[in-house]
Amino acid sequence: MALRVVFAAEHAADFANVLDEIRGHGYEVQLIHPFDYEPTASRSSDQDAVVIFIPLDRGGVSRLGGYQSTDVSLPRSAATFLIGMAPETTSDGTQSHQRRALDGVIPYPPSLEDLLRVLSGCEARLVAGTPDSGSPPDNETDHSRLKEFYERIVDTISDGIRVVDGRDRTIVLANRAHLAWIGKQAHEVIGVRARDVPWGFDANDCPVQMTDIVDAAIETAEPARRLIATCPHAGRELRWIDVVAYPMSGLSGSVDHVVLVGREVSERVRMETSLAAERDRRDHVLRSAPVGILTTDSTGTIEFANPPIAQIMGLEGTETVVGKNILVLPQLQAMEVAAGLWEVLTEGKPLHLDRVSCRTTSRRETICNVRAEPIISHAGEISGIVAVFEDVTETVLLQRRLSATTADLAMLSEIGELFQDSRDTEVILQTILVGVTAGEGLGFNRAFLLVADHETGTLRGSYAIGPSDIAEASRIWQELGKKPHSFRDILEGYREAISRDEVTVNKVAKNLVISLEDAQNIASKAAKERRAFLVTDGMNHPLVPRQLAEQLGTDSFVVAPLIFDDRVEGVIIADNAITRKSITELDLRSLELFAHQARLAVERSRLHAELERQLEELREAHELLRANHEEMLRTEKLAAMGQVAAQVAHEIRNPLVAIGGFARSIRNSLREDDQNRKFAEIIVEETARLENILREVLDFARPPHPRRDRVDVGSVLRRATEMLERELQKRSIRINVQIPRDPVMVLGDAGRLRQVFHNLIQNAMDAMERVDTSSRLLSISLSCETDRQVAVTVEDTGGGFEADALEHVFEPFFTTKSHGTGLGLAICQQIVLDHGGTLSITNKPERGATFTVRVPLLEKEVVNGENPGC
Amino acid sequence: MAKILVVDDENALRVLYKHELTQDGHDVDLAGTADEAVAKVRETAYDVVILDIRMPGKDGLEALTEMFAERRNIKVIINSAYSSYKENFISWAAEHYVVKSADTTELKEKIAQVLGG
Numbered sequence: 001m002a003l004r005v006v007f008a009a010e011h012a013a014d015f016a017n018v019l020d021e022i023r024g025h026g027y028e029v030q031l032i033h034p035f036d037y038e039p040t041a042s043r044s045s046d047q048d049a050v051v052i053f054i055p056l057d058r059g060g061v062s063r064l065g066g067y068q069s070t071d072v073s074l075p076r077s078a079a080t081f082l083i084g085m086a087p088e089t090t091s092d093g094t095q096s097h098q099r100r101a102l103d104g105v106i107p108y109p110p111s112l113e114d115l116l117r118v119l120s121g122c123e124a125r126l127v128a129g130t131p132d133s134g135s136p137p138d139n140e141t142d143h144s145r146l147k148e149f150y151e152r153i154v155d156t157i158s159d160g161i162r163v164v165d166g167r168d169r170t171i172v173l174a175n176r177a178h179l180a181w182i183g184k185q186a187h188e189v190i191g192v193r194a195r196d197v198p199w200g201f202d203a204n205d206c207p208v209q210m211t212d213i214v215d216a217a218i219e220t221a222e223p224a225r226r227l228i229a230t231c232p233h234a235g236r237e238l239r240w241i242d243v244v245a246y247p248m249s250g251l252s253g254s255v256d257h258v259v260l261v262g263r264e265v266s267e268r269v270r271m272e273t274s275l276a277a278e279r280d281r282r283d284h285v286l287r288s289a290p291v292g293i294l295t296t297d298s299t300g301t302i303e304f305a306n307p308p309i310a311q312i313m314g315l316e317g318t319e320t321v322v323g324k325n326i327l328v329l330p331q332l333q334a335m336e337v338a339a340g341l342w343e344v345l346t347e348g349k350p351l352h353l354d355r356v357s358c359r360t361t362s363r364r365e366t367i368c369n370v371r372a373e374p375i376i377s378h379a380g381e382i383s384g385i386v387a388v389f390e391d392v393t394e395t396v397l398l399q400r401r402l403s404a405t406t407a408d409l410a411m412l413s414e415i416g417e418l419f420q421d422s423r424d425t426e427v428i429l430q431t432i433l434v435g436v437t438a439g440e441g442l443g444f445n446r447a448f449l450l451v452a453d454h455e456t457g458t459l460r461g462s463y464a465i466g467p468s469d470i471a472e473a474s475r476i477w478q479e480l481g482k483k484p485h486s487f488r489d490i491l492e493g494y495r496e497a498i499s500r501d502e503v504t505v506n507k508v509a510k511n512l513v514i515s516l517e518d519a520q521n522i523a524s525k526a527a528k529e530r531r532a533f534l535v536t537d538g539m540n541h542p543l544v545p546r547q548l549a550e551q552l553g554t555d556s557f558v559v560a561p562l563i564f565d566d567r568v569e570g571v572i573i574a575d576n577a578i579t580r581k582s583i584t585e586l587d588l589r590s591l592e593l594f595a596h597q598a599r600l601a602v603e604r605s606r607l608h609a610e611l612e613r614q615l616e617e618l619r620e621a622h623e624l625l626r627a628n629h630e631e632m633l634r635t636e637k638l639a640a641m642g643q644v645a646a647q648v649a650h651e652i653r654n655p656l657v658a659i660g661g662f663a664r665s666i667r668n669s670l671r672e673d674d675q676n677r678k679f680a681e682i683i684v685e686e687t688a689r690l691e692n693i694l695r696e697v698l699d700f701a702r703p704p705h706p707r708r709d710r711v712d713v714g715s716v717l718r719r720a721t722e723m724l725e726r727e728l729q730k731r732s733i734r735i736n737v738q739i740p741r742d743p744v745m746v747l748g749d750a751g752r753l754r755q756v757f758h759n760l761i762q763n764a765m766d767a768m769e770r771v772d773t774s775s776r777l778l779s780i781s782l783s784c785e786t787d788r789q790v791a792v793t794v795e796d797t798g799g800g801f802e803a804d805a806l807e808h809v810f811e812p813f814f815t816t817k818s819h820g821t822g823l824g825l826a827i828c829q830q831i832v833l834d835h836g837g838t839l840s841i842t843n844k845p846e847r848g849a850t851f852t853v854r855v856p857l858l859e860k861e862v863v864n865g866e867n868p869g870c
Numbered sequence: 871m872a873k874i875l876v877v878d879d880e881n882a883l884r885v886l887y888k889h890e891l892t893q894d895g896h897d898v899d900l901a902g903t904a905d906e907a908v909a910k911v912r913e914t915a916y917d918v919v920i921l922d923i924r925m926p927g928k929d930g931l932e933a934l935t936e937m938f939a940e941r942r943n944i945k946v947i948i949n950s951a952y953s954s955y956k957e958n959f960i961s962w963a964a965e966h967y968v969v970k971s972a973d974t975t976e977l978k979e980k981i982a983q984v985l986g987g
Contacts (some may be wrong), residue, residue, distance in 0.1 A: 551919070618920075649923070649951075650951050650952065653951035653970055654880045654882075654951055654970065655881060655882065656972065657883060657886070657951075657970045657971060657972050658880065658882035658883050658885075658886055658972075659885040659972065660971070660972020661887075661890065661972045661974060662882075662886055662889075662971065664972060664973070664974070665886070665889055665890065665893075684972070687972045688972065688973065691971055691973075693971060695969075696954065740951065
């Protein structure tokens with residue numbers, strides 16, 4: 001059997017020649033780094049003999065793979081030899097236990113002789129077939145070998161083991177795991193008192209002793225246990241060990257040793273801790289959940305119930321619930337959910353119940369939504385149920401209130417519309433009465449209206465609504481029940497009844513007269529204090545006169561004031577005299593609310609009307625302002641233009657006069673046949689035209705100081721027409737003049753009026769230049785439109801104005817002519833306006849334009865008789 | 871034939887009027903300012919004075935007042951570029967008010983009226 005030689009040496013190169021020599025002797029040599037040494041890996045099979053050389057440090061301790069010296073004592077096969085190589089100086093210092101684990105020690109670096117000696121020794125032992133090849137080469141006793149064997153056994157146990165002598169409490173044994181835990185070498189603890197070798201340090205850095213459980217184990221001869229958080233080194237992270245002290249009895253039966261077995265349970269403790277925290281959190285959530293939660297086991301017995309459950313069931317606490325079966329818990333039976341929950345448990349069918357009435361006390365009803373699910377175990381079986389009770393009382397009540405409010409609002413909105421339509425307080429009051437009695441409204445049987453008469457200081461019964469007796473009531477209500485009525489229909493139906501005096505309720509109403517100042521009457525009190533009252537015992541009520549109760553025929557009614565625009569308009573008395581249905585606080589509140597809404601609606605509608613009126617006023621004021629503003633702008637524009645125009649015109653006139661004058665002079669001095677005479681003539685004509693323009697401009701610029709004479713418009717118009725007669729003939733314009741012979745008198749300036757007519761006729765003539773001579777017709781007429789106003793029209797057939805030109809016709813400097821100042825019509829308009837009249841244009845496209853001057857006639861008394869021309 | 875004084879600050883117009891009126895057989899004197907005109911009126915008894923209103927320095931109206939102070943019966947025809955003054959001229963005690971024009975027909979008519987009356 002060949003020997004394999006393994007060197008676990010850090011500096012094998014130091015003795016490489018020696019290794020070569022060994023190879024020369026036929027050995028297979030393998031080099032490994034000490035840190036690569038693994039006891040298990042180095043373990044050989046039986047067939048394979050290995051001699052492993054390992055280095056020992058100066059302390060005689062092997063340094064292999066980061067393991068402590070004890071590593072070398074790992075079990076190995078019979079054919080494996082472990083030889084230490086110690087530095088010369090310390091080879092003798094090798095620890096005995098180490099030495100026991102080794103098959104031999106040679107000096108380091110190894111000499112060839114030593115190696116060959118050891119190897120041959122090993123070979124010899126192999127050949128000898130020594131049965132206990134693991135036994136140390138030293139001569140030890142059987143006892144110590146046995147001890148060593150046991151020590152090796154305990155060293156293989158991963159739990160820390162410490163054996164303490166029962167008498168002197170010294171440590172007699174500590175296994176590898178324990179030594180590792182406390183960070184000590186065996187020689188540091190063996191024979192030392194146990195209390196001097198702590199198991200580490202606790203959270204306060206105090207050494208952890210196990211004397212208590214050791215004592216307990218000795219005293220009771222029973223195992224004692226302790227779970228403790230320690231750390232082998234002070235100030236480090238704590239680790240948990242579970243230590244059990246087992247008493248070991250000797251032959252005498254008394255405990256002579258205590259075996260402490262420590263197992264690290266940090267992971268378990270951590271898990272348990274987090275599990276507990278999780279459970280705590282879950283319990284907290286369940287307890288503080290806003291819903292009631294209960295769970296049962298597989299038999300339906302309640303295991304858990306959170307405080308809201310007690311609240312929902314009206315119990316002091318959950319103690320009376322837990323432990324009870326869901327089938328027998330009276331509260332669940334009262335809710336009628338017990339059977340359902342049982343089905344969840346038996347059938348596995350989730351339960352889903354909404355708006356279960358959980359409990360009803362005198363004060364309120366509790367309403368819940370109930371949900372239940374089976375709890376399915378890992379095995380897929382139903383292991384219980386979880387039921388959730390959600391208190392939805394508030395929501396349900398809110399919904400009920402909301403839908404009631406919605407209905408109220410719908411009715412009020414309809415009534416509001418009716419109010420909007422009506423400005424008449426009486427109609428509004430009637431509407432309110434209908435609202436109070438209609439089933440769609442407040443649903444009172446009857447309603448009486450007492451109108452406040454502030455002059456006489458009385459509340460006077462005005463009219464009422466309601467059946468006279470049961471028979472009539474059932475007939476009416478049956479009638480109403482047949483088809484859905486709109487509020488408007490109902491109102492219309494009642495209107496007629498209201499006005500009938502023979503109706504019983506109206507008779508009752510007419511008899512109700514109460515002084516507003518009567519402090520002893522509930523009706524006047526309601527009016528005075530402006531609040532509603534509910535009377536339930538009218539016969540004995542201090543503020544209900546017997547007469548009132550008797551008149552009404554009931555002692556239970558409500559009284560509410562009607563206040564519009566901060567004025568008490570009246571009082572409503574409503575009752576259920578027919579059905580005798582009791583009137584509740586809620587009815588009172590509804591009536592109050594209704595009266596308030598009616599008030600708002602009325603005030604709103606009145607306000608609306610007032611606003612509309614004001615708006616209309618504003619609109620008119622605005623229109624006036626706008627007109628004034630436009631007029632002002634126009635005036636300013638004209639004034640500014642006038643100033644400029646006057647300035648320019650004057651500056652031009654003098655030189656123009658000179659030019660024109662000399663041109664005439666030249667013309668007159670020339671013979672008829674002289675060509676220059678024609679040229680001079682042109683200058684004369686053109687300057688005349690310029691002068692004309694200047695005149696227009698200056699006329700326009702002239703400050704308005706019109707004369708206020710009595711003027712016959714007819715003769716002025718006739719004169720203006722006559723002046724242009726020659727020109728009309730020249731232009732082949734036919735003329736149709738209709739002017740009354742008799743005077744038509746106005747107050748004004750004849751010269752300026754003539755200028756207007758002259759201008760208009762001139763314009764008409766100019767306009768007709770464009771059209772064929774055959775269709776040129778000028779129509780001039782004068783007529784009295786009313787006894788206050790005369791109209792002069794000048795109509796041409798010149799084709800009319802373009803639409804966009806039309807709106808600028810009266811603006812200064814606007815012209816459609818190739819020559820002209822564009823001032824003509826502006827001047828005309830100014831003059832007519834100065835006369836308190838209007839100048840307007842009617843345009844017939846393709847045909848012509850008609851200008852109409854309207855000026856006020858001289859008043860009759862001034863004329864001393866009628867205008868004869870009209 | 872009459873003795874006429876034309877008062878106008880515009881030289882061109884003075885020349886024009888002298889030419890026109892001389893042709894009609896009148897004896898025409900000229901004045902370019904109000905003061906000059908008043909001085910001439912003081913010296914000579916004109917049959918008619920043609921007077922411009924707007925002149926630099928003393929205007930026609932002042933001249934008119936001074937002329938009346940000199941000669942109570944003096945005949946004055948206002949000849950102005952300003953048509954707007956025409957409405958007020960009655961209070962000025964002048965005979966006529968003619969708006970200046972290259973066509974001197976109206977002016978000549980008024981002169982004839984004054985001389986004829």
